[in-house]
Amino acid sequence: MVTQVEKNNQSASRQNIFSETFRFCGEPARFMRANLFVIWIVILFLFWMFTPIQGIPYPSEVLAAFQRMFASEANDTSNLVYNTWTTLKLNIVGLFFASVVSLLIAYFSVLPILQPLNQILQWFRYLPIVAFNLVFLSIFTIGWSMKVAMLSTGMAFFLITSMTAEIAQIPKLKYELARVLNYGDFKVFWTVVLRPTLPAMIDIVAQSAAMGWVMIVAIETFNRTEGGIGAAIYSYSSTNQKAEVYVYLIIIGIIAILEDQFFYWLKRILFPYTTISERA
């Protein structure tokens, strides 16, 4: 029986696994850990500066490209802020719809009649969403609504799989405890299924947000009418403008880190008990 709190504790203690495994390394102090982080960033930056790999532009080139892209016309599809905002908006809206739909489908999988549908939808995650471009085109007009629909659908297949797996992990004993306490069906669902799994659902959405960026690039490549990071990367790649591509890669990385922090903060605010340490 692994509870949500236990899982969070396991996750929190995971960072110490290596120091526990390789005891000769010792347990680095918090200050030291922060320093190690900075040291690794510096190492990677130095590698970037002096890399012999031809395909990677130098930092100075990327910086120059950043200034050019930032300074271009605000509504121009080569403008950095415009493209970043277009894609970020798509990411947020797509993730919202995908999360709502997936949560509903995953939680309703406790109803036997919906379990086969849930299973079939999980199999769809193996299929590349852009292959259904024409299907979406026949339902939506090309542009914003079609991109949102494609992104939401593509992410939902993964979200449903992870969310359903989380629900399936609830120990049978928890249901039986609720039953012997005379809880009705809805209260069992609320007490055993919905409420305790919500923190894990935030983790799952956070992971899928990262996956969404991979899909976005593909979706925006197919739907370039409104610009966006995906369309821009496609356009710059086809003209071999490596520095511009790397500007967007760095921006995606920064947004991903901020999104991770946002979900971590959200979980702490909504479910403070998930940060409680296991009793020694």
Added chain:
Amino acid sequence: MEELLNIDNVSKSFPLNDGKTLQVLSDVNLRILNIPEKPQILSILGPSGGGKTTLLRILAGLDKPDSGRVIIKDGSMREVKIGDIGVVFQRYPLFDDQTVLNNLVEPAKNGGLSAQEAKAKALKYLEEFELVRQADSYPMQLSGGQRQRVAIAQQLIQERRYVILDEPFSGLDPNNIQKVINLLTHTAEQHTDNTFIIVTHDVTSAMIISDHVHLLGKPNDTEEKGGAYFVKEYDMIAEGLAYQPDIEDLPRFLEIKKEIKYVHFPRLVIARN
């Protein structure tokens, strides 16, 4: 008024992978009385594989017997249904996303109390079980003993006559067994309207704590063989060879007169073909 829990000719089998059937319970009969104002603890004792858990699940309404029935008398005679009998499961599962207080308030509210009444009652139980300081803690922050106390209080708060405890001594060292015995004895004295049914394989603890011991045999045991197993264990305990109870309990333990009922010795695997 006497309450009654009656197990009438209950049988239960499970299909095995090789096409055979494992007969776990066969025509089990057991009569459990609840006499108000009298603390009562009884044990269903038996070795592993003797069908204790299966019987517990049928008693609690979690599983249906293949044949036979469990009758509860609470005013009228009727078949037992899930929720009639409280169960303190092994390892004490609780609602981990809720505080200790809410783990008691919710079942109390479900029993028909208003939010205020439920909270007042929960606080009373926390006081009784010495858990007031843990009221705002989460189950993950509790020790095993504290979890057990919350789990017992959670079942008692709905005021059901019968509360079953599944292997409450399992995996504990003698010191902690003694603590659990003290806790259960004290709880039974405080809740004289309840009958506590302990399902265990721990002969010593069952003998110390119970007013009645019902022996559930292993498959293929005869009544004589089951009795011999029990007597042998009992002799060992009496001689202080198997387990030394707390010195203050020893005289009481040795003087105690147990009513031992040999409930059932089911047959071994029965082939379907």
